[in-house]
Amino acid sequence: MLRKRSYFDSKRLPYLLILPQILVTVTFFYWPAVQGLAQSFMLSDPFGLHSRFVLFDNYIRLFKDPLYLRSIVITLTFSASTAALAITTGLFLATLANRILRFKNIIRTFLIWPYAVAPAISGILWLFLLHPSFGVVAIAVKKYLGVDWNPVLRGSDAMVMVILASAWKQVSYNFVFFMAGMQAIPKSLIEAAAMDGAGPFRRFWTITLPLLSPTLFFVTVMNIIFSFFETFGIIHTVTQGGPGGATNILVYKVYQDGFIGLNLGSSSAQSILLMALIITITLLQFKYVEKKVQYTG
């Protein structure tokens, strides 16, 4: 019998080795999360000198608040639209870029650039384009097309604006993954299909897309999480949740109530609910959507 040489007898060593990682996770994730959870059952002043344990009051108040429920609907609409727009555009661009023969690398690099832009900056850029008072595109659209574009006043316009700004940023991310996914698809499959007479569109639907499905699934999950959380900067710079709360997504409301409004109890309860919501959505995606994914090529 062969004995493995590299066998450590110590029971403690493995724990010691993973200790740094555990410490980091506990300090920066579990500790604040537990504090948030505790805070969500309390009503307290920001300085923490007066606090009262109120059990589920903060949660009950949220569920009784029609505006909170509205914020959930707004968040779901916003994330679904942002993800859909960013994924379809990313996929479309990747398909086209994959077919280009010249300047391939340059074009790809340009398409990846927006990902390096911070969400807040992306928001400001789009604001300079679409703000009704000083936005270049907005003024042109109003003047030449006669469209009454006013995201400062109209909720639906504001929603369109933040979706555009968020999706634009995410398109590059998706593009990179789709591009990589497409490179992994064997050329021979596509060539065979072409010889059998399948047009480009048919080849895309029956070969490229199914083979891309793991990438597509991954990108969808990431996009939803992105639009739930990282779009904060865009909302903050573009609409601050307005007008009339029309773009007040959950993560922005947590910030508004907690950081600005100093209502820590309610804000913590909202964070916990937000966490629960995103966990649920991700689990549902894994349970139902992942079944349709083909991992082997």
Added chain:
Amino acid sequence: MKGRKWFPVIAASIVATFWAAQAMAAVEVQWWHAMRGSRGEVVDTIVKAFNDSQSDYKVNAVYKGEYDEVVNAGVAAVRAGKQPHILQSFEVGTQTMMLSGAVYPVYQLMKDKGYDIDWKAYLQPVLSYYMDKDGNLMSMPFNSSTPVMYYNVDLFKKAGIDAPLSKTDPVTWDQMGEMTKKLVDSGVPGGMVTAWQSWTQVENYCAMHDLPFASKANGYEGLDTELLINNPKQVNHIARLKSWMDDNRFFYGGQKYQGPKSEFIAQNAGIYIDSISGIAKLKDAVKDFKWDVAPLPVEAWMEKPQNSIIGGASLWVFKGHSDKEYEGVAAFMNHLARPDMQILWHKETGYFPITIGAYEQLKEEGYYKEDPYQEVGIQQLTRREPTKNSRGLRLGYFVQIRNIINEELELVWNGSKTPQEALDAAVARSNKKLREFESIYKQ
């Protein structure tokens, strides 16, 4: 070894140096503030003047970000037991700071440290915002402003409106209706815009017309206060603005100042309501037309309009420091109130001087003859003794309440709600917040 021999000597001299430095060093006073750019430079000048004037104390002023960031830094510091001596907090946070139990009231501090201050020599409408119900000053007013009305003189002349308007007597809202009509008729895209709508069109509207914004003397006399802004007069004002939207006499440019300001600069609106501290920005930005400043409009039925209320921030002193350090804090507060410092602050930033002495001195120097814009705000602010309705607002979760008012007004502007519905909803939603706030302190 050669090095060994010298080690004790070096060590001893290092220790001695530190010890000497410790003994000689001035007592440090930390001040966290939210003034950046040119305002931050004025803060540094004021601090430097203090540090150079004596050697016992050294104030260390640190920019900690925007108002909300400074407050949050203060909150975190108090929780960690590392609070600064002085924290600048915005006016809407007054109630939270006052009730926190973490602050050392300024009137008490000055009294304990032997400063006999005649608070009557200060501008009362500024102090009153930061006083408790018995008239004790809780925090030191620092940067205070009030809303005024800017108008485009060239567009006014083109539209056949008599300009300039009086700098002391406000126009009526009826006259505003006529003026904005003439502006629009003369081809200007819009009549008026307003920045900070909750502050200028609701909070100040209530104050100037002596209407209660909230019960219990605007919250000064009890946490069981309720909003009262759905009164017929306020509703009527909002309904009038809404009706002006139909013929572009009024249009909405956003909650903050950027949108409305750019509409005014682009000459899309002839009248622009914003804080008096906007003067400097307009001076920089407007090159191609002449503009002027007038007091905010009032209703024709209000014969003696009340003072407007302030916005801005004040300086809070935190508990938990040594006596010696508090002496430094008190000396610095005293320094801030000196006429020369107040005059410097006012001239450089446009924020109000807080003492009557400084104001009188500026008048004598002829400063307002040179710069007549600046005086409009002070005169509007000081034209009457503040009443219970016009001395300020003392509400818990005020930031969120302002947010609610902003949201509901936007729903009026975009036609989703009638003015009555929106203000009723604003009151109902705010009252919930007020009850929640009250229950924190009701043990």
